Amino acid sequence: MVYNIRFFPHLMLIFLTGCTGLPRDQVQIALPDDCPNLSAVSLVEEQNQLGPLTDTHTLACALTVLRNTQDPAVLGTSLGSRLSLLLAEREVDQNKREKLAAEGVGFAEAALQRGGRGDGAVHYYLAANLGLSVREHITLAMRNLGRLEDEMKQAVALNPDIDSGGPLRLLGMLYLKAPSWPNGIGDIDKALELLEKAAREHPDHPLNHLFYARALWAEGDEANLTQIKAELAQAEKLLEEGDWGYNKNSWKNEFAEFAQEFKPVD
Template sequence: MILVLTSCAGLHQDQVRFDRLTDCPQQTAADLMAQAHEIGSSSENLVLECALTVLRDTADAAAIRSALGGRIALLLAEREVNPEKREKLAAEGVRFAEAALAHGGNEDGAVHYYLAANLGLAVREHLTLAVENLDRLENGMKRALALSPAIDHGGPLRLLGALYLQAPPWPQGIGDLDKALELLKKAVADYPEHPINRLFYAQALWHDGSDASMDQARAEFAMGKKLLAEGQWGYSKAAWEKEFAAFAQEFMETD
């Protein structure tokens, strides 16, 4: 318990309150586990909020040990426009994943993936806290990559590569452009259908700065936009469009 509390230092500890819980269906954690494959980016907010509420109070060992709570918290956090609520949801996702690890979920790559993904989102806007958690983010993504590289269309490759791209370099941090390029190139090669793999690889190529890299960055960016426009990405699509637009502005201004 001391380790769990220490690992959460600096993160929000209170939960986001949901408004429409009277509309929730009668369901148990076992029901949610049986339907887990149906919960994703196309799920409506109310569905996710109802599910998270059930998992908050459950004593079901299988549900606690699973990655489901962390995944639902991340889905809600990524959609949340209020920064404080977003960080609270992500911090709750970290706690779900920590509970899963404490109850025997250490060999589940998804648990490690959603712990690191939620942690990254929770500390993203707080530089000191982000730097303090660099090693934990790196180790979590490495563990997820070793156990479940295919989760979320190459999510561990994508997020570990992005971490090396965005983190400060040695000696202040773990930033490493070469590692970022290697991982994100592999993410695109192995999971070419995901638009964010393309966007992150384009960002790494842009940071590389050579003429050949800039040409390839433009091609990856264009393909990512095409995949985003044509694919079925549910509620994630709007947030990803903003990421593409933000990079386009920066890329075009510099170019």
């Protein structure tokens, strides 16, 4: 897909509110004339139909509509941030991926300013986009660790069940991967607690089991091997049997990454 859309200054102003060093310019999207006849209000009403199974063209059309709206009731939701994340996760070009994720942060910041602070989804998609936009930049990621943790903790407190335990999953992995004290906020015990809860309360999501297996492996206790293998087997089964749409290929990369680490001696 070719990206090529004009720039909208009103979103530019909110990109860096509280987030350090994110890209300032939008990915431009060139859209054909066959975009569905959508309005911002109709998108909010039908937002549950937009997700990993939705084709990229439709998502880009929807994002374009939200870029143009000034409706405060629409900008106060998590939809723009979620659409940005869905598109960013599919983008193979790192520069464009980071710009889309940064735009998702901007949409979430706008929602917070318009009364969305009590909406766990807004905090969740802000954190997910922020994490995606800085993950390839160590210094930038370190500067944003505090914001990432705060947004994820608010999402866990407000709506831990969104996206099949997404806030639990994200915060657990942050504690697992971040440097430990005194250099960072990494904490294996917190990671284990959150990821075990995600796997237990949302057992149908493959990443919940995979990430819990990763935390168990990181703990370094040989007594965990049987459970690690069971969690990994369940994760692989769910991934292969479920219809995960455009997420499936990227999730396979997560499995491959762990496979490089998890090589226990039989």
